[in-house]
């Protein structure tokens with residue numbers, strides 16, 4: 499009797515598919531397993547999607563620390579972690595974000611709690627270009643991250659405010675033990691002046707580059723006016739219509755562009771565990 503054998507067929511490659519996540523910003527990319535090699539054509543698709551949507555999401559990924567860093571490397575050199583705290587992740591470019599405490603001490607690199615809207619490392623002379631966050635353990639409810647579109651924030655400002663900001667720098671300072679805006683920044687461990695409106699080097703679009711957590715003053719304005727204008731800018735850039743709220747699932751990998759987005763980590767999950775791995779990509783001086 500003839501035996502028919504069927505050679506195992508390679509799984510049909512799923513196409514690279516993009517699904518917008520909100521009217522404001524963000525897109526999910528489907529059809530890619532980040533453990534597979536990424537060629538130049540695929541890398542270009544990632545870059546184009548990222549520049550168009552500002553935040554990209556891939557779900558259901560299984561990544562060790564090396565694979566996460568390889569993904570980040572597509573967008574530029576990963577930055578070594580510089581947190582003052584020690585934590586258990588071994589790769590020098592991977593930071594542990596967690597609310598877990600062992601022997602009463604946090605095991606993560608960032609302080610626990612709500613993290614007001616900010617862009618990563620804007621208190622440093624050369625802030626991160628991109629941040630990659632990989633979800634490992636997520637509360638059953640809550641612990642979302644909100645992303646805001648800083649291009650739209652700038653483009654929808656009243657013209658008189660755009661003119662008031664033109665050519666001015668903003669002062670950014672951060673006290674690493676706080677995650678909400680503090681009344682004083684005397685304890686800031688790092689601070690930097692950057693343009694209040696920056697131009698994205700790849701897209702040429704202008705983005706509002708101030709944020710509630712770290713921006714303290716606008717150069718050359720009387721203190722009262724600077725405080726009032728900053729308050730208006732913060733409220734403007736945090737409007738829900740400019741925001742995408744990401745509800746995390748374990749296995750999500752999200753990458754955002756710090757040159758044209760802000761983000762805010764919500765702390766509404768009590769003592770439930772939240773564990774993520776973070777890698778940042780080295781940027782350039784904002785212009």
Ligand code: SIN
Nearest residue numbers: 595613642643762763
């Ligand atoms: C961050 O600000 O880098 C952390 C965001 C988060 O934990 O959702």
